[in-house]
Amino acid sequence: MKPVFEFTKGMREMTTSYCPGCTHGIAHRLIMEVLEEKGALGNAIGVSPVGCSIVAHQFMNVDMMESPHGRAPAVASGIKRVHPNSYVFTYQGDGDLASIGTGEIIHAAHRGEKFCTFFINNAIFGMTGGQMAPTSLIGQKTTTSVEGRTVEQAGKPLRISEMLATIDGAVYVERVSLHSPAEVRKAKKAIRTAFEVQEKKLGFAFVEFLSTCPTNWGVSPVGALDFIKDKMIPYYPVKNFKSVEGVK
DSSP: OOOOOOOTTTBOOOOOOOOOSHHHHHHHHHHHHHHHHHTOOOOOOEESSSSSGGGGGGOOSEEEEEOOOOOHHHHHHHHHHHHHTTTTEEEEEHHHIIITTTTHHHHHHHHHHHSSSEEEEEESSSHHHHHHEEEEEEEOOOBTTTTOOOOOOSSSSSHHHHHTTTTTTEEEEEEEEOHHHHHHHHHHHHHHHHHHHHHTTTTTTEEEEOOOOOHHHHHHHHHHHIIIIIIHHHOOOEEEEEOEEEOO
């Protein structure tokens, strides 16, 4: 009988340490599936910094390097310049990339570095206990905004994809979501496109994933999927912000 679904060789056979309902695991698998389909598992190098993503090396079956908080783009820049023909990517959360790492991601994009960044936006600091992140929504309650985030106190949530799309060196920028099977399929297509941009050495490629954090949002796993659909997407629209000729 022909198999219709198999465990990807890109993932290590380990029990997940992520919270129930967290969609980090889906993002992991999609990235690894694309690399497996390209026959690139043996020629890929990932960089994960501090945050929930710090354990990515336990699950992704490729060479991985950890970086200081927010510095994954700087580390990936060095790796890609030393290994220009390898598939290099960073895997970063919003508490990392959109906060302490903002300068790093902006300048990597400005330089047009030839690697991919996969950005997990779950609108909260997940690993450190649920503090307000730069991406937390107005009115969202966190451990550091117990009455809800306000514009007056914290400003509006930072839209990273929209910002990076204004930079010339960032040639592919797309925001996807992980809240439904249809959106997961679109997310995988975006990952494939990002790696194609890298293959052709066209510039910096960036994919943002709207992802869940049921534990720190204080909702059920199913409720977290609804939170993305009903609360996050209205502020963070799922769309392609920038594309380049020569890729699908």
